Amino acid sequence: MISSIRGFNDILSEETILWQHIEECARNVFKTYGFSEIRIPILERTELFSRSIGNTTDIVEKEMYTFLDRNNESLTLRPEGTASVVRAYIEHKLYNSPTAKFYYLGPMFRYERPQKGRYRQFYQIGAEVFGIDEPRVDAETLDMLLFLFNELKLDNVKLEINSLGCKECRPLYKQKLKIFLSNKKEELCENCQRRIDANPLRVIDCKSQKCIEITKDAPSILDSICGNCKTHFDDVKKYLALFDRKYSINPRMVRGLDYYTRTTFEITSNKLGAQNAVAAGGRYDGLVKELGGHDTSGFGFAIGMERLALLLKEAGGIIEPEPTIFLIGIGEKAEIEAIRILKELRESGFIAEMGYQNKGIKNQMKIADKLGARIALILGDDELANNEITLKDMKTGEQDRVKIEGLATGLKTLNIKKQA
RNA sequence: GUGGGCGUAGCUCAACGGUUAGAGCAUCGGACUGUGGCUCCGAGGGCUGGGGGUUCAAAUCCCCUCGCUCACCCCA
Numbered sequence: 001m002i003s004s005i006r007g008f009n010d011i012l013s014e015e016t017i018l019w020q021h022i023e024e025c026a027r028n029v030f031k032t033y034g035f036s037e038i039r040i041p042i043l044e045r046t047e048l049f050s051r052s053i054g055n056t057t058d059i060v061e062k063e064m065y066t067f068l069d070r071n072n073e074s075l076t077l078r079p080e081g082t083a084s085v086v087r088a089y090i091e092h093k094l095y096n097s098p099t100a101k102f103y104y105l106g107p108m109f110r111y112e113r114p115q116k117g118r119y120r121q122f123y124q125i126g127a128e129v130f131g132i133d134e135p136r137v138d139a140e141t142l143d144m145l146l147f148l149f150n151e152l153k154l155d156n157v158k159l160e161i162n163s164l165g166c167k168e169c170r171p172l173y174k175q176k177l178k179i180f181l182s183n184k185k186e187e188l189c190e191n192c193q194r195r196i197d198a199n200p201l202r203v204i205d206c207k208s209q210k211c212i213e214i215t216k217d218a219p220s221i222l223d224s225i226c227g228n229c230k231t232h233f234d235d236v237k238k239y240l241a242l243f244d245r246k247y248s249i250n251p252r253m254v255r256g257l258d259y260y261t262r263t264t265f266e267i268t269s270n271k272l273g274a275q276n277a278v279a280a281g282g283r284y285d286g287l288v289k290e291l292g293g294h295d296t297s298g299f300g301f302a303i304g305m306e307r308l309a310l311l312l313k314e315a316g317g318i319i320e321p322e323p324t325i326f327l328i329g330i331g332e333k334a335e336i337e338a339i340r341i342l343k344e345l346r347e348s349g350f351i352a353e354m355g356y357q358n359k360g361i362k363n364q365m366k367i368a369d370k371l372g373a374r375i376a377l378i379l380g381d382d383e384l385a386n387n388e389i390t391l392k393d394m395k396t397g398e399q400d401r402v403k404i405e406g407l408a409t410g411l412k413t414l415n416i417k418k419q420a
Numbered sequence: 421g422u423g424g425g426c427g428u429a430g431c432u433c434a435a436c437g438g439u440u441a442g443a444g445c446a447u448c449g450g451a452c453u454g455u456g457g458c459u460c461c462g463a464g465g466g467c468u469g470g471g472g473g474u475u476c477a478a479a480u481c482c483c484c485u486c487g488c489u490c491a492c493c494c495c496a
Contacts, residue, residue, distance in 0.1 A: 006487080058494050062421085080496085108496080113421080115490060124496060191493075202494095256495055266496095277496060304496030330454065361454050369456040380454060394456070 007112075007120025017319050018309050019123075023105060025151050026125050026303075030103045033144045035127055038102040040084035042109075046074040052083040052287055054258025056198075063110040077109035080257070081126045082284070082300055083291070089130055090293035100130035105305075116273040123305035126281075133285060133297035135232050138263045139239030141299055145267070145279060146245055148303075154311055157278060160250040161240075161265045163233040165225035167286060170261075173224040174200055184214050201254045220251045229262055236263050259284040263299070271314050272307055279303040323375075325411070326368035327354040330361055330380035338379045341389070341407065348408040368394065375411070 004010060011019065027037070050060050065077040078084055081104050094100050105125040112118060127144070129137050142159065149157060164170055181188070181196045181203055188196075189208040196203065204215045225233070240247055247265075255264045264282030272278065281301025288296035325345060329338030335357050345352040353371060355364030361378070368376045378390040383401065392399035402410060 003487085063494080110495080112494070113492090114488090115492095118495070122496070126496090207492095274491065275495065280496060302496055307496065328455085362452065362456080363449095365454095365456040367456085373456095376456080378455070382454085390455090392455075397456085399455085 005120075007114040009119060009121070015309065017321075018312060019305065021319050022152065022305070022308060022312070023125070026103070026105070026148055029144060029148045029151055030127060033101070033140070034099050035101040035103045035144075038085060038088060038104050039106075040078075040081065040088055040104055042078055042107065043075050044078055044084055044087070046076040048083050048087055048291070049076055049079060052086065052257075052259055052291060053080065057256060057258060059110060059256065063112055065109045065111060079110045080108055081106070081124055081302060082128060082257075082259075082287070082298075085126075085128045085300075086287055086291050086293070086298065089128075089296075090288065090291060095131060095294060095296060101127070103127040115275065117275040117304065117307045117310060119306060124302040125305060126300060126302040128298060128300035130288065130298050131296050133283075135235035135263075136239045137299050138236045138283060139243055139245070141301065142240065142247075142265065143243040143245055145301055145303070149267070152308075152312060154308075154315060156271070156315065157267050157269045157311070159245065159247040159265060159267050160253055161236070161247050161263065162250050162253040163222060163225055163229055163262050164255065164260055164264050164282070165221060165229045166261050169224065169226035169229055170221075173219070173221050176219050176224060177201070177204070180218050181215075187214050199254075204252045205254045215252075222249070222251045232262055255280070255282060259287040259290070261285045265301075269307075269311055271311055275304075275307065277304070278307045278311060321372060322351055324371055324373045325350050325352045325375045325377060326364075326371060326373035327352060328361055328364045328368070328376060328378045329354065329357050330378070331357065334379045334381060334384050337384060337404070338377075341377070341379070341404065344408055345411070348412070350408070350411065375414070377407075 030037075046064070046066050049064060053059050055061075059079050064079055066074060067076075069075050085102055085104060089095065089100065089102075103126065106123065107121050108124050109121055111120060114120060127141065129141055142161075146159065149155075165173060177200045178196060181192075181200055185193055185196060187210065188203065189206065189211050192203045192206050192208070192211050195206075201221075203211060204218055206212065206215070222230075222233070237247075237249075250266075253264065253266060260282045262283040262285065265280065266277045267279040268276045269278055270276065279301055281299075283297070283299045285297040286295075287298055288294065327338050327342050327345075329335035338354060342352050342354045353368075353373070355367055357364075359367075361380075365376065373394050376392040376394055378392065378399075380390075383389050383404075386401070387404050388401040389404050389407065390399055391402050
C-alpha cells in the first residue's frame with residue numbers, strides 16, 4: 001500500500017463540509033469589508049521567502065521545502081502567504097488602486113514535526129491591506145477577523161495585542177533586554193541561554209516557570225518603543241474600542257517572522273493544545289520596500305484552517321446535511337421512468353439518488369435510510385399505470401401516491417430543499 | 421532534530437508465553453420477492469505495522485526499523 005507522506009493529509013468529506021462552510025463565511029465577510037481574492041502560486045523563488053521572512057528565522061533555516069528545478073533555479077513551496085501577496089502587489093503595480101485589500105486561501109508547507117494542529121501541508125486563510133499606515137486599518141482588520149469568528153459562532157477565543165516597535169526603536173529595546181538577560185544568564189533555562197543572542201525576545205515568552213520568574217521585572221517593550229509607535233499603538237486601542245472589540249495587551253507576545261513592525265496580535269484558544277494560536281498577524285511597514293517596491297505599509301493576518309476547524313468541531317458546530325431524495329424503481333419499465341424523474345429532480349436543484357433495482361425494494365429502502373434521505377420515491381408498475389409515484393416521508397413513515405406530472409414543483413412546497 | 425505514549429479486522433478494543441487470534445460496531449446476505457429504523461440468524465474481512473532474535477511454543481519477551489500521536493523547538 002502506498003500511503004500519503006508524513007504531515008500531508010487527505011481531507012475527507014466530513015471535514016470538507018466544515019471547511020467549505022468556513023470558506024464561504026470568510027469570503028462573505030471579507031467581501032463586505034472590501035477585500036477581493038488573490039490567487040498566488042504555490043511555488044516561488046526561494047529568495048522571496050528568505051528576504052521577507054528573514055534569513056535567520058527557523059522557517060527559512062530549516063523548515064522550507066526548497067529544491068532546484070530543471071533550470072537549476074532554487075524554488076520553494078510557500079511556507080506562508082504574505083510574501084507572495086506582496087510580490088504580486090509590486091509586480092502588478094497594484095499600488096495604483098485606492099483599495100489594495102486582498103484575501104487568499106490555500107495550502108502552505110513547512111517541514112516540521114507534525115503534532116496537534118500542526119502539519120507539513122497546512123491551510124491558511126489570510127488577508128492583507130496595503131498602503132495605509134493609519135492605526136484604524138489595524139483595528140478594522142482585526143474587527144473583520146473577529147466578525148468572521150462571530151459569524152462562525154465561535155466564541156471562547158481571545159485577542160491579544162502587542163507592539164513590536166519600528167526599525168528605529170526595536171533594536172534599542174533588544175539591546176536593553178539583552179543586557180538584562182545576560183546578567184541572569186546562569187538562572188535561565190538551557191533553551192533561553194541560547195536564545196539570549198539568537199532571539200532575546202523569545203526569552204520573555206518562555207513557558208518555563210524558572211524563566212517566567214526571572215523575567216518578571218525585565219524591561220517591557222511597550223515602555224521602550226518610540227513616541228510615534230506609542231501613539232500608533234494607543235490609537236489602535238482607541239479604534240478597537242470604537243469597533244467594540246475586547247482584547248488584552250500582552251507585551252511578551254513575540255512573532256516569528258522578521259518583517260513585523262508595530263502592531264502584532266494573536267487569537268488564541270485553550271482548546272488547541274500547545275499550538276494555541278488559531279490566527280495571528282500584524283503590521284509590516286518595511287516589507288514592500290524590502291522586496292523592491294515603494295515604501296508602502298502593510299497589515300495582515302493568517303488563520304490556521306485545521307485549527308479553526310478543530311475549534312468549530314469542539315464547539316459542536318455540526319453542519320446539517322442537506323436533505324436528499326431517494327428514488328426506487330421496481331422493474332425495467334419503472335426504472336426507465338425513474339431515471340427521467342431523477343434527472344428532472346436534479347435539474348430542479350434537489351439532491352437526488354437512485355437505487356439499483358436488482359437490489360430489491362427492501363434493500364433500497366435500507367440504503368435510503370442509511371443515506372439519511374428525507375423522502376423516498378417508489379415507482380413500480382402499479383404507480384406507473386396511473387402516472388403516479390409513491391412518496392414516503394422517511395421521518396414519519398407516512399406515504400401517499402402523487403401524480404408524476406408536476407412532481408418537482410410539488411416537492412418544492414414540501415420545503416425539503418436547502419434553505420437559502 | 422530531541423523526548424514520552426501507542427501500533428491486533430474498516431472503526432473501538434479483548435486475548436496469563438500455550439488449541440484454528442476474539443467481541444462490539446460497521447459491511448454484505450438471509451428471516452422479509454412492494455417498504456427503512458427494531459429484532460434474530462449467517463457470512464466475508466487479520467502476514468497481530470515490518471524485519472531479526474530468545475523459546476518446544478511469540479500478538480505477548482528482547483533488539484532494530486517504520487508509522488501514528490503528544491510534547492520540546494517553532495508556529496497558523
